[in-house]
Amino acid sequence: MNIRYRYLRDKVILAVIVALTLTVVIPLAIIIVYVIVNGISAINIDFFTQELGSPSRAMLGRPTGLMHSIIGTILIDLTALVIALPFGLATGIMMSEYPEHVFAPIARLLTSTLNGMPAVLMGLLAYALVVKNTGGFSAFAGSCALAFVMMPIISKSTESILKITPWSLREAGLSLGLPRWRVTLSLVFPAARGGILSGVLLAFARAAGEAAPLMLTSFGNNYLTLSMSKPMDTLPQRLYSLAISPYRNWHAMGWAGAIVLLLFVMLTFLIGRITVQNMKRKARRLSNNT
Amino acid sequence: MNKKLQHQTAPEVRMETKKLSVIYNKTVYGVRDVDLPIYTNQVTALIGPSGCGKTTFLRSLNRMHELLPHALVTGQALLDGQDIYASKIDPVVIRRKVGMVFQKPTPFPSKSIYDNVAAGMKLVGIKKKSILDGVVEKALRDAALWDEVKDRLKSPGGSLSGGQQQRLSIARALAVEPEVLLMDEPTSSLDPNSTTRVEELIRELRQQVSIVIVTHNMQQAVRVSDYTAFFFVGEMVEHSPTKDLFEQPKEERTVEYLSGAFS
Numbered sequence: 001m002n003i004r005y006r007y008l009r010d011k012v013i014l015a016v017i018v019a020l021t022l023t024v025v026i027p028l029a030i031i032i033v034y035v036i037v038n039g040i041s042a043i044n045i046d047f048f049t050q051e052l053g054s055p056s057r058a059m060l061g062r063p064t065g066l067m068h069s070i071i072g073t074i075l076i077d078l079t080a081l082v083i084a085l086p087f088g089l090a091t092g093i094m095m096s097e098y099p100e101h102v103f104a105p106i107a108r109l110l111t112s113t114l115n116g117m118p119a120v121l122m123g124l125l126a127y128a129l130v131v132k133n134t135g136g137f138s139a140f141a142g143s144c145a146l147a148f149v150m151m152p153i154i155s156k157s158t159e160s161i162l163k164i165t166p167w168s169l170r171e172a173g174l175s176l177g178l179p180r181w182r183v184t185l186s187l188v189f190p191a192a193r194g195g196i197l198s199g200v201l202l203a204f205a206r207a208a209g210e211a212a213p214l215m216l217t218s219f220g221n222n223y224l225t226l227s228m229s230k231p232m233d234t235l236p237q238r239l240y241s242l243a244i245s246p247y248r249n250w251h252a253m254g255w256a257g258a259i260v261l262l263l264f265v266m267l268t269f270l271i272g273r274i275t276v277q278n279m280k281r282k283a284r285r286l287s288n289n290t
Numbered sequence: 291m292n293k294k295l296q297h298q299t300a301p302e303v304r305m306e307t308k309k310l311s312v313i314y315n316k317t318v319y320g321v322r323d324v325d326l327p328i329y330t331n332q333v334t335a336l337i338g339p340s341g342c343g344k345t346t347f348l349r350s351l352n353r354m355h356e357l358l359p360h361a362l363v364t365g366q367a368l369l370d371g372q373d374i375y376a377s378k379i380d381p382v383v384i385r386r387k388v389g390m391v392f393q394k395p396t397p398f399p400s401k402s403i404y405d406n407v408a409a410g411m412k413l414v415g416i417k418k419k420s421i422l423d424g425v426v427e428k429a430l431r432d433a434a435l436w437d438e439v440k441d442r443l444k445s446p447g448g449s450l451s452g453g454q455q456q457r458l459s460i461a462r463a464l465a466v467e468p469e470v471l472l473m474d475e476p477t478s479s480l481d482p483n484s485t486t487r488v489e490e491l492i493r494e495l496r497q498q499v500s501i502v503i504v505t506h507n508m509q510q511a512v513r514v515s516d517y518t519a520f521f522f523v524g525e526m527v528e529h530s531p532t533k534d535l536f537e538q539p540k541e542e543r544t545v546e547y548l549s550g551a552f553s
Contacts, residue, residue, distance in 0.1 A: 099359070100359055168392060168394060168396045169398070170357070171354065171357070171390075171392065171396070172392065172398070172459070172462075173398075173413075174354070174357070174382075175352065175354065175385055175389060175390035175463065176385070176386075176389065176409060176410035176413075176462065176463065176466055177382055177383070177384075177385040177386025177387075177389075177410060177414075177466055178382070178409075178410065178413050178414065179382050180382075182413050186409075186413050187398055187409075190400050191398075191399060191400060
């Protein structure tokens with residue numbers, strides 16, 4: 001075997017990997033640049049402090065903005081997270097820690113199915129369950145729809161993270177005569193919390209970008225409301241309606257809304273990454289001798 | 291004189307298995323029909339070649355193998371005369387009486403030294419500091435670790451050396467005051483110095499707890515144990531006082547194993 005040939009082959013394979021990575025990264029960069037170029041002109045103080053109002057506001061040059069969509073997004077997404085968290089975590093624990101339980105295989109099947117289901121169906125589900133029964137579109141219905149989006153992601157990631165925490169940890173706990181739920185909650189869960197958190201944030205960011213499930217649930221609103229029982233606006237859905245509107249000013253606002261949404265999602269990931277890295281650093285410090 | 295006396299008075303039986311078998315997947319025997327007494331305040335060593343079932347047997351003594359799906363136990367394991375496999379017995383209660391130390395030290399990585407030792411008490415709701423302080427100090431003293439860690443009880447369990455971590459695991463097991471302590475090759479991941487310390491510790495600990503130790507190392511069995519059981523292909527071949535087993539083995543297979551015919 002010629003050693004130069006081996007070096008060459010190494011370089012070629014690396015080049016292929018770099019090229020393929022760029023194919024993924026370049027479109028993403030183009031999207032970000034394009035969004036910023038188109039939207040930056042519409043970002044001003046009014047954008048963050050005013051409601052959208054009727055189209056005439058934009059046409060007449062009166063102050064208008066997406067304050068209500070930004071607040072709505074935060075409200076609906078956080079409520080969705082609060083709803084999804086206990087169910088998602090519990091299902092993840094069930095699948096990882098109680099694999100012999102009759103529900104575990106069912107939960108696994110349903111979670112995988114739910115994970116691959118188009119998000120608009122989650123909207124339909126929330127429509128049938130919440131909107132129909134409460135008598136109208138509401139922010140809360142939107143939160144439920146997004147919670148359906150988050151749940152399977154949270155439970156899948158929780159399951160896989162718990163599964164890679166060392167078995168010896170559970171045995172050590174059980175050998176002390178601790179009940180199983182105690183071992184799971186006080187020993188296994190804390191050991192895995194960094195990974196669990198990043199899975200939760202991933203689910204959150206993913207749901208934050210969804211427009212389809214919200215159309216039939218939180219519906220949208222041109223004005224600010226803080227009531228979870230009323231229709232409320234969200235950025236992804238507002239982007240869609242601004243984009244298909246006939247007003248040039250609204251198109252620009254749509255692009256600006258996209259910048260804010262992008263930043264929101266990126267910030268979520270960033271916070272997640274930093275938190276997880278801090279936890280990892282701490283964990284490394286704790287076990288630097290093993 | 292003293293030694294002679296020790297042999298004459300038969301030690302009290304703390305645990306005893308009767309025709310105990312562990313079966314995997316309904317067909318494969320991990321161990322088969324083992325009758326073995328475990329004497330109070332004595333060290334019983336389980337020796338034998340790899341895969342002979344010593345660890346399987348050990349784990350059946352506190353129902354640890356139940357964590358593996360498809361493992362089934364037949365026969366009896368009596369603790370103070372009561373079958374730990376009886377239908378209404380909770381494995382959690384058994385594991386409180388029969389503690390375990392594993393091959394690799396297993397400190398809880400995110401907990402402090404103090405909380406590692408206190409875990410067995412704290413996590414079942416005993417929160418009173420005055421009680422816990424006493425328990426932690428006693429357990430750490432018993433595990434011969436107190437002097438090394440008394441000034442840094444708040445530092446993480448993972449910051450200790452391997453040998454210290456193993457003694458921490460022993461302290462943690464002792465803190466819940468088990469009647470029997472199972473040790474699964476407790477020194478196999480330790481350096482010679484740490485091994486010596488843990489062996490000395492085992493000799494001392496038998497004053498307060500009955501010990502069963504699985505070891506790969508025959509010299510270790512000689513050094514630390516009072517009784518030795520030789521396992522071979524899932525069977526308990528021979529059980530006698532350690533001195534007798536090594537000096538006058540009765541069974542052909544024991545003789546062959548001890549002479550190094552197989553390992």
